[in-house]
Amino acid sequence: MITWNNLDTLASFKELEGVKKVNLAEVMAGENGAERVKNYSVPMAEGFAYNFAAKQVDDEVLEGLKKLAEEAQLTEKFEALYNGEVINTGEKRLVLHHMTRGQLGNAVEADGVDKRTFYTEQQKKIAEFANKVHAGEITNGAGEKFTTVVQIGIGGSDLGPRAMYLALENWAKKNGKFKMEAKFISNVDPDDAAAVLNSIDVAHSIFVLVSKSGTTLETLTNESFVKDALKNAGLDASKHMIAVTSETSPLAKSDDYLAAFFMDDYIGGRYSSTSAVGGAVLSLAFGPEVFAQFLDGAAAEDKLATNKDVMQNPAMLDALIGVYERNVLGYPSTAVLPYSQALSRFPAHLQQLDMESNGKAVNRFGEPVDYVTGPVIFGEPGTNGQHSFYQLLHQGTDIVPLQFIGFKNSQIGTDVVIQDSTSQQKLCANVAAQIVAFACGKADENRNKNFEGGRPSSIIIGDQVTPESLGALLAHFENKVMFQGFLWNVNSFDQEGVQLGKVLAKRVLAHETDGALKVFSDLLNI
Numbered sequence: 001m002i003t004w005n006n007l008d009t010l011a012s013f014k015e016l017e018g019v020k021k022v023n024l025a026e027v028m029a030g031e032n033g034a035e036r037v038k039n040y041s042v043p044m045a046e047g048f049a050y051n052f053a054a055k056q057v058d059d060e061v062l063e064g065l066k067k068l069a070e071e072a073q074l075t076e077k078f079e080a081l082y083n084g085e086v087i088n089t090g091e092k093r094l095v096l097h098h099m100t101r102g103q104l105g106n107a108v109e110a111d112g113v114d115k116r117t118f119y120t121e122q123q124k125k126i127a128e129f130a131n132k133v134h135a136g137e138i139t140n141g142a143g144e145k146f147t148t149v150v151q152i153g154i155g156g157s158d159l160g161p162r163a164m165y166l167a168l169e170n171w172a173k174k175n176g177k178f179k180m181e182a183k184f185i186s187n188v189d190p191d192d193a194a195a196v197l198n199s200i201d202v203a204h205s206i207f208v209l210v211s212k213s214g215t216t217l218e219t220l221t222n223e224s225f226v227k228d229a230l231k232n233a234g235l236d237a238s239k240h241m242i243a244v245t246s247e248t249s250p251l252a253k254s255d256d257y258l259a260a261f262f263m264d265d266y267i268g269g270r271y272s273s274t275s276a277v278g279g280a281v282l283s284l285a286f287g288p289e290v291f292a293q294f295l296d297g298a299a300a301e302d303k304l305a306t307n308k309d310v311m312q313n314p315a316m317l318d319a320l321i322g323v324y325e326r327n328v329l330g331y332p333s334t335a336v337l338p339y340s341q342a343l344s345r346f347p348a349h350l351q352q353l354d355m356e357s358n359g360k361a362v363n364r365f366g367e368p369v370d371y372v373t374g375p376v377i378f379g380e381p382g383t384n385g386q387h388s389f390y391q392l393l394h395q396g397t398d399i400v401p402l403q404f405i406g407f408k409n410s411q412i413g414t415d416v417v418i419q420d421s422t423s424q425q426k427l428c429a430n431v432a433a434q435i436v437a438f439a440c441g442k443a444d445e446n447r448n449k450n451f452e453g454g455r456p457s458s459i460i461i462g463d464q465v466t467p468e469s470l471g472a473l474l475a476h477f478e479n480k481v482m483f484q485g486f487l488w489n490v491n492s493f494d495q496e497g498v499q500l501g502k503v504l505a506k507r508v509l510a511h512e513t514d515g516a517l518k519v520f521s522d523l524l525n526i
């Protein structure tokens with residue numbers, strides 16, 4: 001029997017609050033620290049390891065976290081989720097994104113169909129379509145091959161696919177898998193669509209309109225923007241556009257598209273990179289085989305997340321340490337710091353994934369909770385971040401837990417030796433140095449130059465950003481966020497908090513305003 005309880009009602013949580021806090025600077029110093037780095041590491045899929053040596057935990061805290069995982073029934077809740085229970089209580093929906101990349105539990109039937117069959121059929125259709133585009137069997141009106149794919153979408157219909165495309169672009173070019181360049185239009189700022197349209201050859205571009213609901217103002221506006229551009233170029237828009245949406249959306253019934261591919265309400269936007277939402281653009285850009293490899297990596301990581309043993313379940317451990325930092329140590333935010341240029345937009349994707357999922361002040365039954373939930377997530381790739389906001393991370397008044405991601409190898413492989421080391425070695429040297437600098441600090445008589453240390457971080461270390469490893473990394477964070485939602489007893493799968501602003505914006509555009517809204521509207525010349 002699963003019971004959904006608030007974090008502060010769990011005996012194991014109360015016990016954890018009483019456990020002696022770890023002095024990170026102390027435990028990370030000397031031989032002891034070296035031992036921790038060797039031992040506090042959990043294998044992940046696709047050659048990754050999650051190393052938490054520099055987190056503010058010890059064996060006693062870990063014991064407490066294991067008890068918490070058990071009492072909060074994390075494994076059982078995940079099991080219920082992938083077996084098709086209505087986990088999204090706010091919207092009364094199942095949560096099935098894991099099914100887009102594998103089958104963890106039972107077959108799930110919903111809306112009269114087997115869901116796994118539905119998702120794989122969509123993938124097959126996308127693969128066939130992409131292969132035909134690449135083979136020149138599906139062409140523009142003049143019978144010429146498409147060379148560019150442009151995704152139009154926002155939020156979950158943009159961030160994940162864009163981050164994944166950028167992560168694999170150079171890998172694909174290097175490995176002979178690059179089929180088409182991809183561009184993305186998301187913002188309703190007209191400069192976004194205009195700039196993208198100016199940068200491409202519209203006559204040889206295929207546009208993927210992505211909107212699960214089919215009602216998102218920004219996306220529909222940008223669709224019209226693009227259709228206008230196609231018309232102005234004397235082109236038939238319906239020969240240049242495909243749609244990815246849910247079967248119940250208004251877009252699903254339209255004849256305006258060359259083809260339509262479907263996801264459904266059981267795949268949250270921010271969890272949709274492995275569905276048709278990521279599938280269409282990534283299959284067109286790199287070929288369906290690459291997209292399938294990406295799904296394999298995600299599936300492998302999902303499997304690990306089913307493990308009952310916390311020490312063999314990196315996503316669960318990461319989640320538990322995060323909750324410990326948030327609710328016991330009281331740290332307000334988390335920085336995600338990939339030391340990889342390929343992951344330049346990965347932090348932006350994680351911002352939505354994490355903050356839209358767990359930025360909640362009521363539990364899954366709609367009752368207010370008496371504890372803090374999701375942290376503020378931000379990040380930039382290293383080393384760029386080091387020359388930007390690391391000052392605050394090292395010496396600011398807030399302690400910000402850090403999640404480093406590092407790779408032994410670059411993607412392109414071109415490198416130079418300057419001052420006896422390659423750029424890749426310099427990159428990796430920096431991440432190693434940062435972990436120790438944050439954890440251990442350095443005493444100095446000059447207070448201004450003093451580093452307290454005690455600033456916790458973890459690192460996920462991998463070989464290279466490849467389709468498989470990227471899939472695994474994505475699934476790790478999706479599962480981490482899910483487990484944290486279980487611990488906080490919030491519904492991680494709805495996002496009511498984004499509605500009010502949308503409603504008020506509509507009122508502004510309809511000139512139905514008064515008070516502050518009216519004055520702001522006037523100030524902005526609407």
Ligand SMILES: O=P(O)(O)OC[C@H]1O[C@H](O)[C@H](O)[C@@H](O)[C@@H]1O
Pocket residue numbers: 154155156157210211212213214215216219269270356495498
């Ligand atoms: O895919 P769509 O239905 O167009 O939704 C796009 C995005 O907009 C909404 O406002 C939500 O906050 C996001 O979760 C969603 O991903």
